[in-house]
Amino acid sequence: MPAASVNPATFVFADDGLVPNSPLPLLIYKGAIDLDHNAPEKTIEDLLGANGWGDMWRNGIYDYLHYHATVHEALGIARGHARVRFGGDSGKEFELSAGDVAILPAGTGHQCLKSTTDFSVVGAYPPGARMQITQPTPENHAHALRTIPEVGLPDSDPLSGKDGPLVKLWGNGNGVTR
Numbered sequence: 001m002p003a004a005s006v007n008p009a010t011f012v013f014a015d016d017g018l019v020p021n022s023p024l025p026l027l028i029y030k031g032a033i034d035l036d037h038n039a040p041e042k043t044i045e046d047l048l049g050a051n052g053w054g055d056m057w058r059n060g061i062y063d064y065l066h067y068h069a070t071v072h073e074a075l076g077i078a079r080g081h082a083r084v085r086f087g088g089d090s091g092k093e094f095e096l097s098a099g100d101v102a103i104l105p106a107g108t109g110h111q112c113l114k115s116t117t118d119f120s121v122v123g124a125y126p127p128g129a130r131m132q133i134t135q136p137t138p139e140n141h142a143h144a145l146r147t148i149p150e151v152g153l154p155d156s157d158p159l160s161g162k163d164g165p166l167v168k169l170w171g172n173g174n175g176v177t178r
């Protein structure tokens with residue numbers, strides 16, 4: 001279940017010529033989910049699914065730089081902790097731990113730099129296009145600049161639904177809309 005009214009920290013990363021990133025902010029919710037320690041992945045899956053995010057998977061975060069040019073992504077940390085860089089090689093490093101959630105707008109570079117052996121993530125996506133892994137090359141960057149603006153805004157925040165911070169921050173709360 002979501003922790004009581006957790007507001008996300010927001011970060012915007014510039015296009016670096018290989019990783020497009022996004023004018024929409026990366027959202028990081030620290031300690032956002034009170035996990036059932038017997039089944040933390042299921043706790044996250046149930047919450048994200050109840051708020052309209054699906055096409056879920058369980059794994060870690062790839063140790064190479066990549067992004068998704070066709071869809072936004074939620075990463076719920078179920079177990080362990082990791083150091084993850086968002087925004088590409090010139091981005092920012094974050095420590096993510098069980099109960100944290102990161103929501104990446106399409107185009108946001110990400111890479112796991114170091115993690116505990118028990119590190120477990122649940123990934124999910126809003127309805128729409130399927131996730132595709134894109135590596136930072138000049139050709140992929142040029143293509144992503146065409147596809148990212150076509151990615152629709154989610155109807156709901158994966159943690160708190162239609163009135164959640166994502167909807168306000170990405171939709172009309174900060175003047176950035178698509």
